Each structure stands twice: as structure tokens, then as C-alpha cells.
Amino acid sequence: MDITINASFLPQTDPDESLAFYRDVLGFEVRKDVGYGGMRWITVGPVDQPSTSIVLHPPAVDPGITDEERRTITEMMAKGTFAGIVLATKDVDSTFERLQASDADIVQEPTDQPYGIRDCAVRDPAGNLLRIQQS
Secondary structure (H helix, E strand, O other): OOOOOOEEEEEOOOHHHHHHHHHHHOOOEEEEEEEEOOEEEEEEEOOOOOOOEEEEEOOOOOOOOOHHHHHHHHHHHHHOOOOEEEEEEOOHHHHHHHHHHOOOEEEEEEEEOOOOOEEEEEEOOOOOEEEEEEO
């Protein structure tokens, strides 16, 4: 089998804030920015990885989700416990400095983890947890 990861999905509550964070702070390129039915989906990804993307989508848009489930998702997003992703960089310390200078919501400064990885953690504008590890 030859399977690769094409896209991951993260909810966003403010498309302009999310776009600014992923494009201007993390340096991702915008691949698609699509509006439909008063909502907006934005696809971003690392410039040097054209086949890997993150789709920033409106939360709880699945028509099968109940109003109660939608409220729960929104509450979990506000706490930063709904979604997350792990990114990698060659220099986690300078990446962290850039994040800190941007007023990103810092969760954890660069730390040498007991399992052998140096990483840091921030939340994006929607509250999604991003762990960034040294590669």
C-alpha cells in the first residue's frame, strides 16, 4: 500500500484571524480560500510540502450534528480541548520566539520531554492546540 496524509482538518471560529495566524505567523501558504453558504473554508500548508494541507473549517457544520453537540464542540474549542495537531521544525526555539513575538496564546515554552522530544505548545485563534516539535 502507498498511503500518504493529504489533509487534516481544524475548526476555526474567525477565518480572518485563523488566516493571519497560519499565513503570517507560521508562514504557511494559502492554497484555497472558499466561501459557501455564508461560511469559509481555508486550506493552508507548508510551502515546501505541496501535498500536505490543513483545512480550516467552520465548526460543527455537519448537518447530522445536533444543537447540543454543536454547543459542546464550541465549548470544547473555547477551552482548547477539541482539536489539535503536531507540527515539526528544525529549530523549535526560534520558532517559539516568533510565536511569542506574535502574541500567540502560549501553552508551553520549549521543553525537553522525558520521551526524547524537544517541543513547545501554542493555541491558534480558535483554541486548537498546536504542539511544535524539534525535527
